[in-house]
Amino acid sequence: MVITDIAPHKRQLSDKTVCYSAYEYEGVVRRAIIDYKYKKRSQYAKSFALTYQRIIDEAGLRQKYDVYTSVPTHHHAERGRFDQVKRIAVPTARMEGVPYKQLLTPTRKTVYQHSLSEKMRRENAKGLYAPISSQLISGKRILIFDDVVTTGSTLGECANVLFEAGAEKADCITLAW
Secondary structure, X not given: OOXXXXXXXXXXXXXXXXEEEEEOOOHHHHHHHHHHHHOXXXXXXXXXXXHHHHHHHHOOOOOOOOEEEEOOOOHHHHOOOOOOOHHHHHHHHHHHOOOEOOOEEEOXXXXXXXXXXXXXXXXXXXXXXXXXXXXXXXXXXXXXXXXXXXOOHHHHHHHHHHHHOOOOEEEEEEXXX
16 A cells, blocks of 8 residues: 555544544555455555554644554454554554553453444444553543544544543544544
8 A cells, every 4th residue: 555645534523532534445445454454464554554654744643642542452353353453553653752552451342343333333332441540541642543433433432431531632543434
């Protein structure tokens, strides 16, 4: 996947949370994300990390966050695929000089969000995550990484959990919307 000039798409997920994305989830972008996630095309990781870095640059997000985290992959899902988002969030954090910390953990097994309606996605996401440590979250400005945002249910739930644990700010970044 070749990085081209991007104009980050900005979407308000709630009154406190914004999500920045690079591309629409269609065509070659959709195919590359699917291949990366399900066919374990790890060679895409570097391009995706550079895409995240371009979003950060183009949206003026540099130095606005204390820590980067990602939507955690559920343990049962990891058997079928690797933690694809963490594998590109960590090098992005390193390139940006921002610490990466896994701040959330899944609370239960669930079905994949992509197979659900918007209403079902919101219900499925409720209570799905818990903070690993409120001490790591309290007073922090946090950027949450994920690969795709559709309804915003998962990322919105992650942001809510971080706010409840004392985060000052919780925004999101994805490859596609």
